[in-house]
Amino acid sequence: MTELLMTPGPTLVPLEIRGAMSMPVIHHRTPEFIELFHETTNRLKRVFKTENDTFILSGSGTACMEAAICNTVQKGDKVLTLVNGKFSERLGDLAKVYGADVKVLEFDWGSPIDPALVKEALTPDTKLVTMVFNETSTGVKNEVKPISDLLNGTETLLLVDAISALGGDEFKTDEWGVDLCISGSQKCFAMATGLGFISVSQKAWSAINDNPNPRYYLDLRKYKDAKPTPFSTSVTLIYGLSAALDLIAKEKLETRIVRHQTNAKLCRDGIKKLGFEILPISEDVCSNTLTAVKSDKAAVIIKKMLEDHDIRIAGGQAHLKGKVFRIGHMGSITKEHVEKTLKALEEVMKELQ
Amino acid sequence: MTELLMTPGPTLVPLEIRGAMSMPVIHHRTPEFIELFHETTNRLKRVFKTENDTFILSGSGTACMEAAICNTVQKGDKVLTLVNGKFSERLGDLAKVYGADVKVLEFDWGSPIDPALVKEALTPDTKLVTMVFNETSTGVKNEVKPISDLLNGTETLLLVDAISALGGDEFKTDEWGVDLCISGSQKCFAMATGLGFISVSQKAWSAINDNPNPRYYLDLRKYKDAKPTPFSTSVTLIYGLSAALDLIAKEKLETRIVRHQTNAKLCRDGIKKLGFEILPISEDVCSNTLTAVKSDKAAVIIKKMLEDHDIRIAGGQAHLKGKVFRIGHMGSITKEHVEKTLKALEEVMKELQ
Numbered sequence: 001m002t003e004l005l006m007t008p009g010p011t012l013v014p015l016e017i018r019g020a021m022s023m024p025v026i027h028h029r030t031p032e033f034i035e036l037f038h039e040t041t042n043r044l045k046r047v048f049k050t051e052n053d054t055f056i057l058s059g060s061g062t063a064c065m066e067a068a069i070c071n072t073v074q075k076g077d078k079v080l081t082l083v084n085g086k087f088s089e090r091l092g093d094l095a096k097v098y099g100a101d102v103k104v105l106e107f108d109w110g111s112p113i114d115p116a117l118v119k120e121a122l123t124p125d126t127k128l129v130t131m132v133f134n135e136t137s138t139g140v141k142n143e144v145k146p147i148s149d150l151l152n153g154t155e156t157l158l159l160v161d162a163i164s165a166l167g168g169d170e171f172k173t174d175e176w177g178v179d180l181c182i183s184g185s186q187k188c189f190a191m192a193t194g195l196g197f198i199s200v201s202q203k204a205w206s207a208i209n210d211n212p213n214p215r216y217y218l219d220l221r222k223y224k225d226a227k228p229t230p231f232s233t234s235v236t237l238i239y240g241l242s243a244a245l246d247l248i249a250k251e252k253l254e255t256r257i258v259r260h261q262t263n264a265k266l267c268r269d270g271i272k273k274l275g276f277e278i279l280p281i282s283e284d285v286c287s288n289t290l291t292a293v294k295s296d297k298a299a300v301i302i303k304k305m306l307e308d309h310d311i312r313i314a315g316g317q318a319h320l321k322g323k324v325f326r327i328g329h330m331g332s333i334t335k336e337h338v339e340k341t342l343k344a345l346e347e348v349m350k351e352l353q
Numbered sequence: 354m355t356e357l358l359m360t361p362g363p364t365l366v367p368l369e370i371r372g373a374m375s376m377p378v379i380h381h382r383t384p385e386f387i388e389l390f391h392e393t394t395n396r397l398k399r400v401f402k403t404e405n406d407t408f409i410l411s412g413s414g415t416a417c418m419e420a421a422i423c424n425t426v427q428k429g430d431k432v433l434t435l436v437n438g439k440f441s442e443r444l445g446d447l448a449k450v451y452g453a454d455v456k457v458l459e460f461d462w463g464s465p466i467d468p469a470l471v472k473e474a475l476t477p478d479t480k481l482v483t484m485v486f487n488e489t490s491t492g493v494k495n496e497v498k499p500i501s502d503l504l505n506g507t508e509t510l511l512l513v514d515a516i517s518a519l520g521g522d523e524f525k526t527d528e529w530g531v532d533l534c535i536s537g538s539q540k541c542f543a544m545a546t547g548l549g550f551i552s553v554s555q556k557a558w559s560a561i562n563d564n565p566n567p568r569y570y571l572d573l574r575k576y577k578d579a580k581p582t583p584f585s586t587s588v589t590l591i592y593g594l595s596a597a598l599d600l601i602a603k604e605k606l607e608t609r610i611v612r613h614q615t616n617a618k619l620c621r622d623g624i625k626k627l628g629f630e631i632l633p634i635s636e637d638v639c640s641n642t643l644t645a646v647k648s649d650k651a652a653v654i655i656k657k658m659l660e661d662h663d664i665r666i667a668g669g670q671a672h673l674k675g676k677v678f679r680i681g682h683m684g685s686i687t688k689e690h691v692e693k694t695l696k697a698l699e700e701v702m703k704e705l706q
Contacts (some may be wrong), residue, residue: 005380010588013378021589022375025366025545027358027665058547059412062584063570070567098567186585192378194411194547194587214423214451217416218570231415232539234547235363236374237587312380 003306006341007314008136008290008328009164009187013240017191020243025235033235037228040238043245044197047166047253048181050173054199055223056241058233061163061184064196066094067218068159068180069130072207075099077127082113084142085135086317087161092130098213100127109138109320110292112285115146122150127207128157134165137317139292139326140280141169148177157204163187166197167248168260168330169288179204185237188260188289190331191244194237200224247332260288263329263338267291270342271327274349279324289330292316298325301348309344356659359694360667361489361643361681362517362540366593370544373596378588386588390581393591396598397550400519400606401534403526407552408576409594411587414516414537417549419447420571421512421533422483425560428452430480435466437495438488439670440514445483451566453480462491462673463645465638468499475503480560481510487518489540490670492645492679493633494522501530510557516540519550520601521613521683522641532557538590541613541642543684544597547590553577600685613641616682616691620644623695624680627702632677642683645669651678654701661704662697 005012026033037056045054057063069091073079079100081092084107095102105121107113113131122129129151134141148158159180162171166181168188173181179201185191200208200220208220216222222230248256268278268286271293279292295301298315302325305311316324329338358365379386390409398407410416422444426432432453434445437460448455458474460466466484475482482504487494501511512533515524519534521541526534532554538544553561553573561573569575575583601609621631621639624646632645648654651668652675658664669677682691 003379005378007380010378010380010585013589018375018377018589022371024371025358025363026356027360027363027667028546030665059416059570060584060586063412066570070569094569097569184585192587192589193381193585194590213567216423216447216450217412217419231413232363232537232546233413234545234590236366236371236545236593237547237590240589312383314380 002310004311004337004340006311006327006329006333006337008326008330010193011187011190011328011331012333013190013192014247014332016247017240017243021192021236021240023239028233028235034228036242037233037238040242040245047248048173048199049171049175050181050199052173052199052201053224054197055220056233057196057198058194058231059196060193061182061196063218064182064184064198065091065161067198067220068182069094070098070213070215070218071211071220072157072180072204073098073100073128074211074213076101078103078123078125080105080121080126080129082118082129082131083107084111084113084138084140085109085132086137087135088132091159091161095130110140110279111281112140113142113147115150118147119150124154126156128159130159133160133162133171134169134287134289136164136290137320138279139287139290140285141287144176144178151177157207164330165287165289168257170257173199185241188330189241189244191240192237194234195241260330263333263335264288264291266335267327267329267338267342274346290326290328292324292326294323295325296323297352298322300352301325304348304351305344308348311341311344355663357664357690357693359664359680359686359690361679361683363546364540364543364681364684365686366543366545367600367685369600370593370596374545374589374593376592381586381588387581389595390586390591393595393598400601401526401552402524402528403534403552405526405552405554406577407550408573409586410549410551411547411584412549413546414535414549416571417535417537417551418444418514420551420573421535422447423451423566423568423571424564424573425510425533425557426451426453426481427564427566429454431456431476431478433458433474433479433482435471435482435484436460437464437466437491437493438462438485439490440488441483441485444512444514448483463493463632464634465493466495466500468503471500472503477507479509481512483512486513486515486524487522487640487642489517489643490673491632492640492643493638494640497529497531504530510560517683518640518642521610523610526552538594541683542594542597544593545590547587548594613683616686616688617641617644619688620680620682620691620695627699643679643681645677645679647676648678649676650705651675653705654678657701657704658697661701664694664697
């Protein structure tokens with residue numbers, strides 16, 4: 001197995017984390033595990049930069065997306081969904097499933113969310129605004145603070161999907177006023193897939209406690225009351241997450257973020273040098289954790305990168321399929337991995353000329 | 354870490370499975386992984402003894418319990434819940450959450466379900482009957498066939514939770530006419546927690562397709578259409594499940610079931626020889642995967658087993674707390690493990706005299 005995983009999640013899982021996941025399983029109702037779980041949750045909160053209740057769910061990031069929606073949104077509630085990629089679209093789909101009156105504010109895939117247009121679209125009775133911080137489908141980063149500033153002093157809740165950036169880019173849940181922040185294990189934490197994370201503000205709890213939607217596994221009230229989890233959690237995956245947090249602590253979160261910034265810049269510079277154009281409209285809206293590149297030859301490039309160089313990169317999603325390729329540089333990806341990828345890409349492009 | 358896990362799940366995870374979970378992660382959208390996932394699903398179906406659609410969900414067994422309920426039951430639907438333990442109760446709670454008109458038919462915790470009383474309680478408009486095959490809280494096994502026989506030729510669906518028995522006891526999903534069968538990775542599969550399994554009959558699909566309940570992550574229609582999964586699945590846990598199925602294939606399922614039967618008998622005989630009384634009312638209703646034992650000294654026994662012998666057994670649940678201890682002998686637990694546990698128990702009892 002020599003394939004280098006340069007996809008925007010799942011990403012390379014370091015040996016320390018994989019080793020932790022091979023440890024003998026202990027029971028999840030023992031004091032030892034409860035302590036590990038609490039400690040892991042507290043360390044996770046430091047990555048979220050939040051004092052809000054934060055929960056670890058057994059499931060994918062989508063489970064947490066749904067938990068954020070089905071616990072807060074009631075039938076007929078007005079939801080403003082800010083869309084500039086596939087994952088921001090999914091949040092709107094989820095709100096529609098729960099009967100919300102969803103207004104979708106669309107931006108070009110490649111452009112960031114424009115707060116001025118959000119301001120225009122907002123009504124005082126909007127229950128929830130949803131957005132994605134780091135759009136995995138486009139490599140665009142959306143500023144959160146200008147959106148939360150619009151909601152200051154209102155009853156409107158802000159839900160931010162930070163799945164593909166938390167732990168690899170600066171994110172300040174509390175300072176930015178994010179009521180519901182979602183993340184997952186398999187992106188910048190460099191862990192295996194299978195755990196979703198969600199933080200819940202006091203403001204959000206009011207909506208959650210009043211919400212009559214039928215729910216059980218994703219009922220956040222159950223997680224709040226649980227010691228430590230309402231349902232069996234995966235001890236193996238918690239071992240892995242704990243090891244992932246060890247690695248983050250060892251590197252220091254701020255240093256890790258700088259590494260992601262540096263590698264992202266290195267990747268974009270190399271890409272441009274090879275004559276490519278990136279999908280995001282400008283440098284300052286670019287993701288620190290992945291780079292989306294325009295190319296009509298995306299399919300053959302991805303194929304040759306894998307077959308000739310054992311490097312897996314990702315394609316475009318939805319209408320960007322075949323027109324874009326995406327390079328992930330998140331989690332444990334190093335400068336050397338990015339350089340190796342760029343070098344391989346250079347060779348692939350030479351052959352394709 | 355020398356603690357021997359003799360709890361009724363999670364249970365001892367063999368080295369082969371833990372090793373598999375430490376393998377480098379590949380991407381879940383690659384042909385290699387899709388093939389592994391399909392193959393794993395097909396092998397799982399052979400353990401279920403079903404030709405029905407069978408899905409692997411990222412989540413605990415409860416996620417699958419909810420999926421079985423929220424996809425089939427509508428508000429006002431009549432549900433007959435057969436209860437003789439904690440987990441059968443949970444199925445009723447779930448149906449109530451989704452607005453069903455739930456009739457709970459209670460049996461003593463320790464007694465099996467009586468089909469004659471079920472026949473009396475059944476009405477032609479009952480949408481769903483729920484039961485647990487192997488009650489983890491009491492160590493009682495409920496016969497499925499006599500219940501499904503009552504539903505023959507009716508529109509009523511049968512949901513069976515086989516979480517703590519599948520892979521360790523004989524279970525025939527199709528032959529027994531089970532419309533929705535649920536299981537999970539951390540019991541007789543001897544795998545880590547984190548994956549739930551559910552099989553769905555044609556009869557159940559009609560109810561599912563007609564059901565307007567809001568759902569997304571647990572929407573079984575999405576799993577049916579997916580290639581291979583609608584949301585990111587945990588490659589690491591699928592590696593583990595595949596290794597678990599390798600071990601089952603190597604031992605042969607029938608041999609594995611006989612091992613469970615033999616170990617269960619060994620455990621009960623040893624327990625009785627020590628002067629204990631088992632919770633189930635008779636030998637022929639006893640679980641093959643765990644033994645529940647009556648004892649007012651349960652708390653101190655559990656404590657001393659752990660502290661003096663490094664063997665973890667479980668306590669009673671709900672009103673059986675402090676009155677019962679439970680020994681798991683599922684998954685990879687051997688005759689030697691059971692003997693070691695009985696010997697330790699003998700010593701503990703000597704000391705307590």
